[in-house]
Amino acid sequence: xxxxxxxxxxxxxxxxxxxxxxxxxxxxxxxxNGYRDYSESQVDVxxxxxxxxxxxxxxxxxxxxxxxxDKPETIHVPNVTTEMIATLRREQARLSDRIDFLTRNxxxxxxxxDAVLEVKSANAASGATA
Numbered sequence: 625x626x627x628x629x630x631x632x633x634x635x636x637x638x639x640x641x642x643x644x645x646x647x648x649x650x651x652x653x654x655x656x657n658g659y660r661d662y663s664e665s666q667v668d669v670x671x672x673x674x675x676x677x678x679x680x681x682x683x684x685x686x687x688x689x690x691x692x693x694d695k696p697e698t699i700h701v702p703n704v705t706t707e708m709i710a711t712l713r714r715e716q717a718r719l720s721d722r723i724d725f726l727t728r729n730x731x732x733x734x735x736x737x738d739a740v741l742e743v744k745s746a747n748a749a750s751g752a753t754a
Contacts, residue, residue, distance in 0.1 A: 627652075630662045634670040641670070647683040649673050649690060679719055685711065 631638045644650040645660075650669060652660040672693055676686045688708070 625662050625664070627660045627662065630666065630670065633667055634674070636670055636674060644670070644673055644683075648687050649683060679722065681715055685715065 625633075627638050627641055630636075631641055634641075636644075641650065645652065650662075650666060650673075652662045652666065655661045669690065672690065673686060676689065677683075681689070685708075
């Protein structure tokens with residue numbers, strides 16, 4: 625597929641897709657006409673990149689992680705430095721904190737929604753309007 629179609633399907637601008645390519649995160653093929661040619665699987669790769677960027681990971685770490693996300697049985701870890709291990713541990717802890725925060729917010733919204741629906745249901749049963 626061409627870059628425009630990938631942009632449309634993923635919600636990522638063509639400019640950003642080119643940036644992902646410059647950073648080594650995407651590797652499209654090239655057609656005879658020189659146009660980028662993306663495979664169907666790259667739709668999922670772009671979604672993974674978006675998610676990791678949204679989580680705050682820098683592209684240099686994403687580049688190392690992407691091969692591990694699709695096929696965990698083929699993880700290769702050449703030249704992993706102590707600094708990279710420390711960075712990954714910090715990122716893992718930060719993501720865990722973020723997940724905890726989001727979970728608390730999700731649960732609070734659920735509790736609020738349950739309360740609102742309960743009041744609405746009670747009002748409907750008594751004939752009152754909300």
